Amino acid sequence: MPNRVDRASFAGEETMPDSGGLSIEVDGLRLRYGTTEVLHGVSFQVRRGEVLALLGPNGAGKTSTIEILEGFRMRSAGRVDVLGVDPALGTEHWRARMGIVLQSWRDHPKWRVRELLAFQGSLYAPYSTPVIRRPWDVDDLLAAVGLAEQADRPIKVLSGGQRRRLDVAIGLVGRPELVFLDEPTTGLDPKARRDFHALVRRIRDEFEATVLITTHDLDEAEKLADRIIILAEGGIVADGTPSQLTRQIAGHDEVSWVHGGARQVRHVADSTAFARGLFARDGNSIRELEIRRATLEDAYLALVRNAEQAAAHPAEVAPEPDGASR
Amino acid sequence: MTAVAPALRAGVGRGLIELRQAFTGMELVNQLLWPVATLAAVFFLRDIAIGSTGYRLGTIILPGALGMFVALGALLVVQQLAADREDGTLLRAKASPNGIRAYLVGKLVQISATILAYLAIILIPGVFLVSGLEIADPTSWITFAWVLLLGLVATQTIGAMLGSVVATPRGAGYLSLPVLGLIAISGIFAPITGLPDWLQWIAQVFPVYWLGLGMRAAFLPDEAAIVEIGESWRHLETAAVLGAWAVVGLVLAPVVLRRMARRESGSSVARRRERAMQRVG
Ligand SMILES: Nc1ncnc2c1ncn2[C@@H]1O[C@H](COP(=O)(O)OP(=O)(O)OP(=O)(O)O)[C@@H](O)[C@H]1O
Ligand SMILES: [Mg+2]
Numbered sequence: 131m132p133n134r135v136d137r138a139s140f141a142g143e144e145t146m147p148d149s150g151g152l153s154i155e156v157d158g159l160r161l162r163y164g165t166t167e168v169l170h171g172v173s174f175q176v177r178r179g180e181v182l183a184l185l186g187p188n189g190a191g192k193t194s195t196i197e198i199l200e201g202f203r204m205r206s207a208g209r210v211d212v213l214g215v216d217p218a219l220g221t222e223h224w225r226a227r228m229g230i231v232l233q234s235w236r237d238h239p240k241w242r243v244r245e246l247l248a249f250q251g252s253l254y255a256p257y258s259t260p261v262i263r264r265p266w267d268v269d270d271l272l273a274a275v276g277l278a279e280q281a282d283r284p285i286k287v288l289s290g291g292q293r294r295r296l297d298v299a300i301g302l303v304g305r306p307e308l309v310f311l312d313e314p315t316t317g318l319d320p321k322a323r324r325d326f327h328a329l330v331r332r333i334r335d336e337f338e339a340t341v342l343i344t345t346h347d348l349d350e351a352e353k354l355a356d357r358i359i360i361l362a363e364g365g366i367v368a369d370g371t372p373s374q375l376t377r378q379i380a381g382h383d384e385v386s387w388v389h390g391g392a393r394q395v396r397h398v399a400d401s402t403a404f405a406r407g408l409f410a411r412d413g414n415s416i417r418e419l420e421i422r423r424a425t426l427e428d429a430y431l432a433l434v435r436n437a438e439q440a441a442a443h444p445a446e447v448a449p450e451p452d453g454a455s456r
Numbered sequence: 457m458t459a460v461a462p463a464l465r466a467g468v469g470r471g472l473i474e475l476r477q478a479f480t481g482m483e484l485v486n487q488l489l490w491p492v493a494t495l496a497a498v499f500f501l502r503d504i505a506i507g508s509t510g511y512r513l514g515t516i517i518l519p520g521a522l523g524m525f526v527a528l529g530a531l532l533v534v535q536q537l538a539a540d541r542e543d544g545t546l547l548r549a550k551a552s553p554n555g556i557r558a559y560l561v562g563k564l565v566q567i568s569a570t571i572l573a574y575l576a577i578i579l580i581p582g583v584f585l586v587s588g589l590e591i592a593d594p595t596s597w598i599t600f601a602w603v604l605l606l607g608l609v610a611t612q613t614i615g616a617m618l619g620s621v622v623a624t625p626r627g628a629g630y631l632s633l634p635v636l637g638l639i640a641i642s643g644i645f646a647p648i649t650g651l652p653d654w655l656q657w658i659a660q661v662f663p664v665y666w667l668g669l670g671m672r673a674a675f676l677p678d679e680a681a682i683v684e685i686g687e688s689w690r691h692l693e694t695a696a697v698l699g700a701w702a703v704v705g706l707v708l709a710p711v712v713l714r715r716m717a718r719r720e721s722g723s724s725v726a727r728r729r730e731r732a733m734q735r736v737g
Binding site for chain 2: 193194200223225237238239240249250253254255256257312
């Protein structure tokens with residue numbers, strides 16, 4: 131296949147200058163719209179080749195954060211560094227190293243799919259290097275996002291999910307070192323979603339791309355992300371691997387069973403020990419024992435709820451995340 | 457590494473794709489509407505005499521209309537910029553390396569070619585409709601060429617600046633009113649010397665009048681200048697005014713456009729779309 135990076139040569143050569151293996155560095159980022167402050171002091175880093183999922187409720191400021199990183203929006207305060215450059219001062223060369231999938235696109239309605247992808251690709255050709263061959267071969271990319279059959283259709287007749295696949299393809303056509311994906315899988319069917327996940331892994335493995343993705347699908351975040359950041363109430367409320375976040379609310383495995391005809395439910399820290407005790411006490415009359423491990427969703431809901439309570443009543447912060455009990 | 461030449465090439469390719477879109481399907485009907493209507497006006501006015509000059513109105517209108525269509529390039533730029541901002545096409549350009557540059561080149565290529573098509577639609581049948589056009593004389597075409605070139609640059613850069621200020625397709629629609637007014641006082645459809653002095657002065661500030669004059673100078677016999685201001689084709693003044701607008705446009709348009717593009721973001725496009733939906737719903 132043309133234009134594909136040779137893995138061996140890739141590993142052997144230097145890529146672009148970067149700041150100590152970091153693709154993104156954000157420190158004390160603040161953003162105000164008029165009098166309301168959407169972000170108050172957000173700090174995080176993304177290493178090169180890392181897939182970071184940015185989660186958070188509607189209106190948390192995910193899109194705003196990404197737009198600042200893309201250089202589309204001015205910040206109110208704080209230091210931001212993307213691929214070694216302040217996005218507010220980014221050059222065309224800097225821009226050529228990243229791919230952008232916005233939360234919603236409906237541009238170029240009259241263009242045909244292949245036309246637009248080829249045109250976008252041509253903009254990246256001057257930035258091709260021996261290490262990173264730009265652009266991505268159009269037919270290869272169309273096949274990768276499952277749009278080969280629609281290649282010659284006008285964009286305006288694509289279905290919502292097909293349009294989304296095209297957006298992803300355009301975001302990747304420049305063989306970006308860093309990809310911003312703002313809710314890339316909204317509207318994708320399960321198959322397309324799985325293909326998309328494979329594609330993200332492919333760009334990470336094949337050309338060590340750094341990926342910053344937002345999503346409301348926690349399953350997806352868990353599957354794709356090396357690390358998750360949860361944004362709520364203008365700040366970061368959690369930052370860690372999916373399993374670290376889930377473990378934060380350990381103590382919230384849900385154990386349920388039937389005893390003496392009645393269903394019992396407990397939320398416990400160590401479900402294994404609890405079950406052992408349960409059987410030791412009245413092992414013979416326990417029926418229908420079920421243990422549900424705390425999920426990322428439980429952790430997410432607990433962390434966000436906590437942040438919201440803390441914001442509403444700053445004095446009485448509930449110290450313990452409380453996911454599954456009611 | 458210089459990426460200017462590839463960006464220009466990409467821009468030309470982009471312009472040709474847009475051009476094809478502009479002349480296929482229903483778009484073609486829209487494109488033909490105004491040139492054909494103009495041609496019809498020329499046809500009906502072809503035998504009306506202008507005072508005792510011996511010239512026919514149709515003969516005067518036809519070259520003037522060529523100038524008018526060059527000037528309308530400004531409106532085309534405004535309309536297309538507004539539409540491209542609304543649907544995020546401009547934002548896409550901004551998100552890509554040298555995207556804005558390629559976008560602009562594409563726009564200029566496509567609109568210039570569209571205008572050339574308009575001119576051909578009017579001129580080719582026109583020479584059979586009216587008498588007295590000097591199309592066999594090479595100097596006619598030399599004048600035509602430099603007036604056209606200055607005119608395309610002047611009006612489209614003005615259009616780009618106006619389009620940066622006008623944010624919505626609706627605003628672009630409002631803008632066509634003053635432009636139509638300007639055309640009305642610019643001596644396209646009747647000799648400007650019939651207008652009050654102060655209107656003549658206003659008209660002479662803007663390129664429309666000079667484009668009309670330049671095109672008449674190109675295709676009408678020298679004696680026809682008697683219906684013009686100063687009874688002269690005023691080549692020098694034409695070149696000076698159109699040239700001044702072109703230079704101002706070339707210097708300022710990129711600055712204004714870049715400032716406008718800097719404000720574009722996903723949320724600004726989304727907000728504009730919401731407002732547009734509210735207007736409809
Ligand atoms: N241009 C703007 N002017 C004023 N307020 C804005 C603007 N853009 C965004 N906001 C506000 O900033 C907050 C954060 O918005 P943002 O789009 O970043 O949220 P998000 O986390 O991406 O949400 P979602 O999950 O719904 O996409 C919201 O309250 C929104 O209303
Ligand atoms: Mg968002």
